[in-house]
Amino acid sequence: xxxxxxxxxxxxxxxxxxxxxxxxxxxxxxxxxxxxxxxxxxxxxxxxxxxxxxxxxxxxxxxxxxxxxxxxxxxxxxxxxxxxxxxxxxxxxxxxxxxxxxxxxxxxxxxxxxxxxxxxxxxxxxxxxxxxxxxxxxxxxxxxxxxxxxxxxxxxxxxxxxxxxxxxxxxxxxxxxxxxxxxxxxxxxxxxxxxxxxxxxxxxxxxxxxxxxxxxxxxxxxxxxxxxxxxxxxxxxxxxxxxxxxxxxxxxxxxxxxxxxxxxxxxxxxxxxxxxxxxxxxxxxxxxxxxxxxxxxxxxxxxxxxxxxxxxxxxxxxxxxxxxxxxxxxxxxxxxxxxxxxxxxxxxxxxxxxxxxxxxxxxxxxxxxxxxxxxxxxxxxxxxxxxxxxxxxxxxxxxxxxxxxxxxxxxxxxxxxxxxxxxxxxxxxxxxxxxxxxxxxxxxxxxxxxxxxxxxxxxxxxxxxxxxxxxxxxxxxxxxxxxxxxxxxxxxxxxxxxxxxxxxxxxxxxxxxxxxxxxxxxxxxxxxxxxxxxxxx
Amino acid sequence: xxxxxxxxxxxxxxxxxxxxxxxxxxxxxxxxxxxxxxxxxxxxxxxxxxxxxxxxxxxxxxxxxxxxxxxxxxxxxxxxxxxxxxxxxxxxxxxxxxxxxxxxxxxxxxxxxxxxxxxxxxxxxxxxxxxxxxxxxxxxxxxxxxxxxxxxxxxxxxxxxxxxxxxxxxxxxxxxxxxxxxxxxxxxxxxxxxxxxxxxxxxxxxxxxxxxxxxxxxxxxxxxxxxxxxxxxxxxxxxxxxxxxxxxxxxxxxxxxxxxxxxxxxxxxxxxxxxxxxxxxxxxxxxxxxxxxxxxxxxxxxxxxxxxxxxxxxxxxxxxxxxxxxxxxxxxxxxxxxxx
Numbered sequence: 010x011x012x013x014x015x016x017x018x019x020x021x022x023x024x025x026x027x028x029x030x031x032x033x034x035x036x037x038x039x040x041x042x043x044x045x046x047x048x049x050x051x052x053x054x055x056x057x058x059x060x061x062x063x064x065x066x067x068x069x070x071x072x073x074x075x076x077x078x079x080x081x082x083x084x085x086x087x088x089x090x091x092x093x094x095x096x097x098x099x100x101x102x103x104x105x106x107x108x109x110x111x112x113x114x115x116x117x118x119x120x121x122x123x124x125x126x127x128x129x130x131x132x133x134x135x136x137x138x139x140x141x142x143x144x145x146x147x148x149x150x151x152x153x154x155x156x157x158x159x160x161x162x163x164x165x166x167x168x169x170x171x172x173x174x175x176x177x178x179x180x181x182x183x184x185x186x187x188x189x190x191x192x193x194x195x196x197x198x199x200x201x202x203x204x205x206x207x208x209x210x211x212x213x214x215x216x217x218x219x220x221x222x223x224x225x226x227x228x229x230x231x232x233x234x235x236x237x238x239x240x241x242x243x244x245x246x247x248x249x250x251x252x253x254x255x256x257x258x259x260x261x262x263x264x265x266x267x268x269x270x271x272x273x274x275x276x277x278x279x280x281x282x283x284x285x286x287x288x289x290x291x292x293x294x295x296x297x298x299x300x301x302x303x304x305x306x307x308x309x310x311x312x313x314x315x316x317x318x319x320x321x322x323x324x325x326x327x328x329x330x331x332x333x334x335x336x337x338x339x340x341x342x343x344x345x346x347x348x349x350x351x352x353x354x355x356x357x358x359x360x361x362x363x364x365x366x367x368x369x370x371x372x373x374x375x376x377x378x379x380x381x382x383x384x385x386x387x388x389x390x391x392x393x394x395x396x397x398x399x400x401x402x403x404x405x406x407x408x409x410x411x412x413x414x415x416x417x418x419x420x421x422x423x424x425x426x427x428x429x430x431x432x433x434x435x436x437x438x439x440x441x442x443x444x445x446x447x448x449x450x451x452x453x454x455x456x457x458x459x460x461x462x463x464x465x466x467x468x469x470x471x472x473x474x475x476x477x478x479x480x481x482x483x484x485x486x487x488x489x490x491x492x493x494x495x496x497x498x499x500x501x502x503x504x505x506x507x508x509x510x511x512x513x514x515x516x517x518x519x520x521x522x523x524x525x526x527x528x529x530x531x532x533x534x535x536x537x538x539x540x541x542x543x544x545x546x
Numbered sequence: 547x548x549x550x551x552x553x554x555x556x557x558x559x560x561x562x563x564x565x566x567x568x569x570x571x572x573x574x575x576x577x578x579x580x581x582x583x584x585x586x587x588x589x590x591x592x593x594x595x596x597x598x599x600x601x602x603x604x605x606x607x608x609x610x611x612x613x614x615x616x617x618x619x620x621x622x623x624x625x626x627x628x629x630x631x632x633x634x635x636x637x638x639x640x641x642x643x644x645x646x647x648x649x650x651x652x653x654x655x656x657x658x659x660x661x662x663x664x665x666x667x668x669x670x671x672x673x674x675x676x677x678x679x680x681x682x683x684x685x686x687x688x689x690x691x692x693x694x695x696x697x698x699x700x701x702x703x704x705x706x707x708x709x710x711x712x713x714x715x716x717x718x719x720x721x722x723x724x725x726x727x728x729x730x731x732x733x734x735x736x737x738x739x740x741x742x743x744x745x746x747x748x749x750x751x752x753x754x755x756x757x758x759x760x761x762x763x764x765x766x767x768x769x770x771x772x773x774x775x776x777x778x779x780x781x782x783x784x785x786x787x788x789x790x791x792x793x794x795x796x797x798x799x800x801x802x803x804x805x806x807x808x809x810x811x812x813x814x815x816x817x818x819x820x821x822x823x824x825x826x827x828x829x830x831x832x833x834x835x836x837x838x839x840x841x842x843x844x845x846x847x848x849x850x851x852x853x854x855x856x857x858x859x860x861x862x863x864x865x866x867x868x869x870x871x872x873x874x875x876x877x878x879x880x881x882x883x884x885x886x
Contacts (some may be wrong), residue, residue, distance in 0.1 A: 064884035128768040147712065149767075150753040228759075233716065233751040233883050247624045248720040250652075416629055498625065500614060500634040511617075514756065515587060516763020 019329070028374055028526060032424045035191035036409030037401060040259040043252035043412065051187075053087075056257035065288075069237040072227075073220035077213045079160025084212070086168025086307050088205075091168065092175035095292045096304060102311070109162055110433065111321070111482075113489030113506060117162050118515050120318030123325055123522070125149050125157070130321050144147045154230045159220045161315050166219075167212040172255055174280055175201070176209030176292070210276035214295065219271045221262075222402045224492045225510070238262040239404045243496050246408050259405045266400040274396055324523035325482045343523040350520070356503040363423055363504060364487040370427035371483035375435040376476050380464055382439070395435045396427045407496035417497040425497075426487040433486065434479035437544045438472060485532040505531075551751045564636065581819040582612045584626060585639040586619045587759050595839040606826065609819045618646060618757035620721040626811060627652045636814040637823050643677050643805045644726045647869045650677060655809040658821055662828040662846070670805055670845045677778070678807035682826045682842035684776040685801040685861050686727040688714075689762075695771035701797050702735055705772070706746040714747075715761045715773040718754045718878045720754040723804060724761075726876065728774045731802045733875035734865040740875060744882035751883075766792075775803070777858045778841045784857035785838065794856075800863030806842065 011150045044052050056062045089095070091103050124130050126145055132144035139145075148154045178201055186196045224239045231240065246255035293302040329342040347353060382394070403425050410421035449471065453463040469476070491506040498507070505528050512521035583600075590596045590613055600611050616625040619640035626638050630652065641649050649655055650673075659676040672680045688705070690698045695713065697704050706713060717725030736743045752770045755761035765773035778793035808827060810820040826832055833844040837851055867875070 060881045060884040126767075126769060150712075164779045228756060230753070233748060235884065244718075244720050248620050250627065411628070415631065498616060500616075500625070500629070501612075511587070511615075513760075515591065515759040516767060518767075 025133055030377070032370070032374075032428055033398060033401060035413055036406045036421075036425070037107050037263070039413035040409030041256055042158050043256040044260060046253055051054050051126070053257055053260075054254040056254055056261075059254070062254070062257065063134075065236055065238050065241045066265070068152075068235045069221050069469075070236070072159070073217045074153065074221075075096075075152075075156045075529040076159035076220040077217040078165065079156055080164040080167050080216045081209065081213060083160065083164035083310075085171060085209075085455060086303075087164070087168035087311070088171035088175055090304055090307065091172035091292075092178075093292050094300075094304065095294055098308065099292075099510050100374065102308075103172070105311075105315075106165040107535060108165055109219070111485050111532045112529060113491065113532065114162065114223065115506065115510055115513065116322065116529060117158060117172045117318065118226050118229045119509075119518070119521055120322050121149065121154075121158050122513075123518065124318035124322040125154075131317070150230050155223075155227060157159070158230065159223060160218075160225050161318075162226075163216040163219060164315070166216050167209070168413050169384050170208045170212035170215075170280070171205050178204040196515075207276045207279035211273055213306065214269050214273040214276060218266060218273065218399065219264065221269065222404075224402075224404055225495075228495075230512075239402055239492075242408060243404055245378065246411070249494070255408060263401060263405060266402070270396060270400040273399075315498075322522045322525050325518060326526045328519075330519060343519045344527075347520045347523045347527075350508075352503055353505075353508070356508050359502055360488050360504040360506065363419065363426070366420075366423035367426035367430065367487040368480045368484035369421060371431045371434040372438065372480040374427070375431060375438045375479050375483075376469065379435060379439040379472075380468060395432050395439070399432050401428065403429050403490065403493040404496045405491050411497050417499045419499055419502055422493050422497065422499065422502075423487075425493040426490050427483065429490065429493075430483035430486040434483040437479040437482055482535050485535045489528060489532040569817055579819070579884055580610050580612060581637065581816050581823060582614060582635050582636040583637045583639060583823065584614050584622050586622050587615055587617060587757060590615045590641055591759075593839065595832075595835050598835045598839055599826075602831050602835075603823060603826050606831075607819070607822050609816075609822060611823075618717075618721055618759070619723045620726075621757075622651075623649055624653075626654050630654045630812065633811040633813050633815075635811050636816045636820040637808055637810055639806075639808040640723070641672075641807050641809055642723050642727075642798075642871050643672055643803075644723060644730055644872055646672060646678060646807075647872070649809070656812045656814065656817075658810050658824055660821075660825050661826055662825070665828070665847065666845050667847065672805050672807045678809040679824050679827065680807040680845045681832070682836045682840055682844055683803055683805040684778045684842040685803050685864070686724060686731055686774065687777045687779075687796070687801055687859075687861070689765065689773050689775045689779050690793050690795050691765065691768070691771040691791065692793060693791050694768060698793075698795050699772070700795070701799055702732060702743070705750050706743070708725045708749070710750045710772065712750065712752045713770050713772050714750045715752050715764050715770045716754045717758055717761045717774065718756055719879065722755070722757045722761075723806075724758045724774050724776070726872065727802055727804050729876050729879050730867050730872055731865065732879065733871070734802060734867045735799050740878050741882045744879045748883055776804070776841065777861065778837075778843065778855070779858075781837070781852070781854045781856075781858040782841045785852065785854035790857070794859055796859045796861055798863075799867065800865040801861040802865050802867075805845070806840075 046052070087102060091099060110397075122129065125133070126149055126244070127144045127147060129146075132146050135141065135145050136143075148157060182200050183196050186200055191199070221237065222239055224243070227237045227240050228243075231237075236244065238261065242255050242258035242262070245251045245258060253361075273424055295304065326343055327341070328341055329338050329340045406425040406428060407417075407421070410425065411417055414421060449467050450463050453467045454460070458466065490504060491510045494502075494504055494507045495510060505524060509521055509528060511526040512524055513519075585596060588594050596613060600613060601781070603609070603774060604611055614635065616622050617819065619642065622638055622640050623645055626633065626635055626649075629635070633654070638654075639720075641655075646780075655677040657676050663671075663676070663679075666680060670680050670683055672678045686822070688699065692698070697709065704710070716728055719725040719729045732743055732747075733740055747861050753761075753764070755764060758775070761773055762775060764770060765775075775794075779792040780792065783792040784790070808824065810824065814820050828846055830846075830849070833846045833849050836842055836844045837849070837855060843851075
């Protein structure tokens with residue numbers, strides 16, 4: 010066997026790339042294939058001539074841009090507080106960064122209706138407080154409603170990214186500037202800002218990407234006739250049977266996402282580079298009453314506008330309504346009627362099976378890939394490969410699998426969800442495989458263990474805790490995901506997330522809230538796993 | 547020295563087992579005395595017709611029904627088209643006059659003329675080839691919440707007035723039959739002026755929900771005082787709430803009607819059972835359950851309507867368009883909404 014070939018076979022990449030290719034490339038190519046039906050350029054040209062097509066991209070880009078800016082405006086003060094100040098509740102604020110990943114968007118959407126709707130908690134409170142006849146907040150079901158939901162939902166991402174960079178901003182440089190007589194203002198703009206900019210850029214591009222790919226929130230609040238490419242692709246494929254149009258959406262949105270992803274990767278590389286030689290500045294107590302008050306106001310803002318909708322779900326789930334609009338009593342009747350619903354237990358079992366299946370795929374490929382990446386010297390590969398699945402949406406994958414297999418299937422669902430969860434699971438796993446001491450592996454190899462043997466017997470046990478965390482993270486993301494199963498529903502295979510979508514759709518909010526709480530308990534386990542949290546950001 | 551935290555083999559086994567479970571859970575049992583029926587959300591919900599008529603059918607025939615709910619009617623048909631090569635469903639419920647051309651051109655249905663076909667009034671026969679058998683009908687109408695809005699609109703044109711800004715809930719015509727029905731209505735009245743009408747209507751629309759359930763839920767929970775629904779929705783409120791808070795508005799320009807039907811899939815695995823179901827749809831037992839559960843008029847004559855149906859106005863004028871022109875009308879309307 011020639012040496013080059015041997016190296017190729019040895020590299021676990023040879024096993025892994027096909028595996029990754031199967032679960033990403035097959036559906037992706039199948040999603041693009043209908044474009045060729047009658048000429049790719051003719052089909053793309055027809056799509057571009059449709060007002061819906063251009064309108065959808067215009068809407069998605071402007072909506073994602075506005076959402077990212079809103080998330081930054083809310084997130085930056087929080088980043089400062091986490092990085093530079095000590096106060097009670099600091100860890101809690103920092104832990105909110107898990108919310109965008111382990112609270113499904115569907116739950117956020119329900120919370121928003123309950124809280125910001127015309128008949129919602131906030132409007133009722135404001136009407137009572139100011140004796141108003143009409144509800145003052147009417148932004149839901151519009152462009153600003155979608156932006157509000159996205160901005161609030163994603164601000165913890167900005168907070169965490171920027172907060173980390175801020176905490177590790179080079180203290181020495183600031184001290185030096187201060188010694189040389191620079192004003193605090195000048196120090197801020199010439200030293201602090203440049204050191205957090207890459208992190209801000211990375212956070213903004215990630216939030217932009219997540220909002221660009223938003224599906225459930227736009228489906229529920231999108232307003233009349235507009236939708237992100239995700240929503241339009243879903244409608245074109247499932248209801249209009251216009252496959253060339255659906256494929257045009259898939260192709261163009263994947264291209265846009267790749268550009269955003271490239272920006273993210275570029276920003277992120279600079280962020281991590283700075284972190285290495287940083288001397289961390291310890292956060293200090295507040296120096297003035299004004300600062301304390303501002304922080305308090307910020308805390309109140311976050312509690313009222315961000316935690317409020319989530320709390321509203323919990324409250325609503327425990328309130329039993331006697332009549333359609335009657336005031337209710339407290340109790341567990343909503344949970345009881347949910348549990349006794351026909352098919353609930355089956356759906357719970359399906360959620361469990363699907364979640365475990367996709368978590369298995371994500372963590373096994375994640376482990377194998379992180380071992381493989383450790384062997385490659387290419388830092389470009391090790392940085393870009395794990396990110397690529399972020400640029401492919403689950404709706405595109407679902408559509409692709411439908412095209413490839415001819416019908417929706419549970420295995421396809423598991424693979425779609427594994428791909429979506431995989432970048433995050435991989436990071437959780439990588440954090441430990443990267444750190445594990447190479448000497449143990451080398452010792453095992455010297456004692457005659459094969460490469461596979463040493464990986465399974467030494468690396469895997471060493472990495473087991475973090476592999477489990479990655480597994481749990483992938484499980485939670487799969488359990489909370491409704492996108493794939495809405496886009497590719499399998500007959501007789503309901504999950505709790507799909508049930509939640511239906512209940513919310515039918516406006517059975519009492520039971521929907523109970524289902525949301527149950528689902529949040531499952532997806533929330535990630536909150537308590539440190540490695541999994543590291544995987545998230 | 548590190549201690550081995552996990553038994554590798556046990557860990558692998560623990561990961562593989564659930565996958566095996568995932569595989570087995572998607573294999574379904576088959577039986578000859580079974581029938582799989584696809585129905586839309588509100589038909590299958592616990593206050594809909596299904597909990598009444600499905601057990602009645604099972605009792606009368608001894609056939610066990612497996613009821614599947616893919617979503618609103620549009621989604622029911624989409625699923626059936628997805629699976630046309632190997633259908634799960636034997637019967638699909640919820641193909642109306644507007645969805646019919648799509649169902650026919652997708653070639654998912656097989657013809658069956660029920661035994662009692664002659665009793666169905668001619669104007670309610672959906673399809674002369676009997677791919678679809680009608681079971682109920684009603685007129686589309688705008689429902690009005692009189693507690694939230696003082697002045698109701700009196701025509702489609704009125705809906706475009708600034709006083710109704712963000713006051714109207716519609717449904718997406720691609721996924722919901724009332725949504726499609728509203729497009730058909732506007733197309734029947736405005737013809738070539740359709741695009742300009744929808745441009746003027748746009749500010750009045752609060753949202754286009756994916757299905758009727760969602761939209762009507764938004765309406766009754768007070769998010770907007772106007773919603774596209776049926777004249778018979780007023781009967782529903784008359785039955786359960788005394789006051790006439792929710793009323794169906796009659797527009798002088800006329801109303802379109804919706805006729806709902808069901809059909810047998812082309813490659814149905816339980817053809818005989820499916821035929822029995824279609825026949826059962828026209829029995830007194832099934833038909834008389836419809837007014838109080840599906841809130842529609844039964845297609846068979848001679849069914850006594852409940853007193854609450856007095857609240858449901860019978861529009862003096864009926865309008866319609868050729869359903870084959872509906873696709874183009876829908877596109878026109880949606881494109882008009884895209885325009886800035």
